[in-house]
Amino acid sequence: MDSSIERGKEVIRIETQALAALESRINGSFADAVELIYNCKGRVIVTGLGKSGLVARKIVATMNSTGTAAVFLHPADAAHGDLGMVRKDDVAICISKSGDTEEIRQLLPMFRHIGMKVISMVGSPGSTLAKQSDIVLDISVKEEACPHDLAPTASTTATLALGDALAMALLDKRNFTKEDFAMFHPGGNLGKRLLLRVEEMMVSGKDVPIVKQSVSLTDAIVEITSKRFGATCVVDDSGRLFGIITDGDLRRLLQRTTDIRDLTALNVASKNPKTIRKDSLAAIALEEMEDFKITQLIVVDGEHRPIGMLHLHDLVKAGLGNGSSE
Numbered sequence: 001m002d003s004s005i006e007r008g009k010e011v012i013r014i015e016t017q018a019l020a021a022l023e024s025r026i027n028g029s030f031a032d033a034v035e036l037i038y039n040c041k042g043r044v045i046v047t048g049l050g051k052s053g054l055v056a057r058k059i060v061a062t063m064n065s066t067g068t069a070a071v072f073l074h075p076a077d078a079a080h081g082d083l084g085m086v087r088k089d090d091v092a093i094c095i096s097k098s099g100d101t102e103e104i105r106q107l108l109p110m111f112r113h114i115g116m117k118v119i120s121m122v123g124s125p126g127s128t129l130a131k132q133s134d135i136v137l138d139i140s141v142k143e144e145a146c147p148h149d150l151a152p153t154a155s156t157t158a159t160l161a162l163g164d165a166l167a168m169a170l171l172d173k174r175n176f177t178k179e180d181f182a183m184f185h186p187g188g189n190l191g192k193r194l195l196l197r198v199e200e201m202m203v204s205g206k207d208v209p210i211v212k213q214s215v216s217l218t219d220a221i222v223e224i225t226s227k228r229f230g231a232t233c234v235v236d237d238s239g240r241l242f243g244i245i246t247d248g249d250l251r252r253l254l255q256r257t258t259d260i261r262d263l264t265a266l267n268v269a270s271k272n273p274k275t276i277r278k279d280s281l282a283a284i285a286l287e288e289m290e291d292f293k294i295t296q297l298i299v300v301d302g303e304h305r306p307i308g309m310l311h312l313h314d315l316v317k318a319g320l321g322n323g324s325s326e
Contacts, residue, residue, distance in 0.1 A: 011145040011153065018141040018154040019161055025138050026165065033119050033135045034169045037068065042089030044070040045116070047078070049103050051152040052095040052159065059093070059163030066167050067176040075103035078110070088115035096120070097139070097155050099127020108132050121162060123155055137162060198285050199278040201315060202299045202308030210235055210306055213242055213266035220245055220265045229296045233306040234269040240304045243269030246296070275300045278308060286315045 037044055044063060048056035056072055063070040073082060073092075086092075092111050096104050099122035108129070111118055120133035123140040130136045139162055145153035209232035211220045223232045224245065231246040245268050253260070253268060275298045276285050285297050289312045299308035 014143060014145045015154045015157045018158045021142065022139065022158045022161060029135055029137060030165070033137060034166060034173065036117055036119065036135065037091055037166070038170055038173050040089065040091045042087050042091070044068060044093060045073050045086055045090050046070055046093045046095070047073040047075050047104065047107065048095035049075050049101050051156050052097065055156050055159045055163065056095050058160060059167070062164060062167045063170070066171045067174045068167060068170045075107055078107055083110055086114055086116065090116055092116050092118045094118060094120045094129055094133070095159060096129055097123040097152060099124040099129040104129060121159055196282040196318065196320070197278070198276055198280045198282050198299055198310060201282045201318065202278065202310050204308040208306060208309050209233060211265050212237065213264065215265050217260045217263040217265060217268055221250065229309055229311055231296050233298055234265045235306065241275065241298060241300055241306050243271045244273035244298065245269050273298055282315055282318070283320050285310050286312070286320050
């Protein structure tokens with residue numbers, strides 16, 4: 001086997017073993033940390049230096065997107081003014097593999113003076129940081145994937161996983177839903193799928209192609225051609241929806257006859273077309289179009305009068321084609 005392949009597999013094995021060992025340490029201390037953060041009236045202040053700082057930023061991002069307000073505090077910048085962002089109602093999470101990172105140790109008396117509670121994520125439970133923390137979460141690993149045991153690899157993976165575990169446990173306690181998630185991701189596809197309504201995507205007013213049953217087919221074709229949907233609604237004398245005429249209906253008609261002079265919209269319309277209400281999710285409209293293999297959907301009011309129309313291409317263009325978050 002190629003040596004690089006074998007080395008890659010070895011790294012995965014080492015990091016997998018580190019995660020398995022971490023799982024066995026999800027205990028009462030973890031539950032206490034979750035409870036402390038859950039009851040926190042302020043924010044979670046996450047700090048770490050170097051690779052730990054990079055992991056801290058990711059933990060902050062995950063917490064923020066899942067309902068737990070968090071900010072990253074650079075330990076060096078904290079001593080030069082950024083400590084002003086911290087309040088006594090906040091909870092600190094200090095990340096350090098050694099537990100003796102000087103910049104982190106210098107923060108501890110400041111946090112104590114402010115009145116904050118401190119959770120440490122450390123690779124050395126007997127370290128200075130651990131001893132001065134309210135709650136200690138053990139992120140120690142048997143070995144790093146780095147052959148020199150220098151570059152943080154398995155330890156950063158374990159720290160990242162523990163941060164995810166905290167965020168997900170808090171998500172459960174907050175009963176955080178997909179809709180809540182979408183509120184924090186309005187620009188992502190998931191946000192659009194869960195927030196965007198038909199009313200925001202439909203055309204309305206004079207842009208909706210509509211003809212009465214009694215109009216000639218020729219006039220109906222003019223209406224279809226003048227609008228961009230390749231179809232027109234057909235309504236009765238009271239304005240209620242009767243049917244729809246699409247380009248496909250016209251093609252099938254012309255395969256049977258080319259004499260359309262005496263035909264009306266009533267003669268050609270397909271009855272009981274698919275409809276939707278304006279307060280429905282646009283994603284639901286897209287699913288219906290895909291299920292029924294149609295490219296337009298009529299929006300009706302409570303009296304079954306057409307008030308708008310949706311086109312499949314507009315929904316796809318808006319990013320509703322899949323459920324990914326970003």
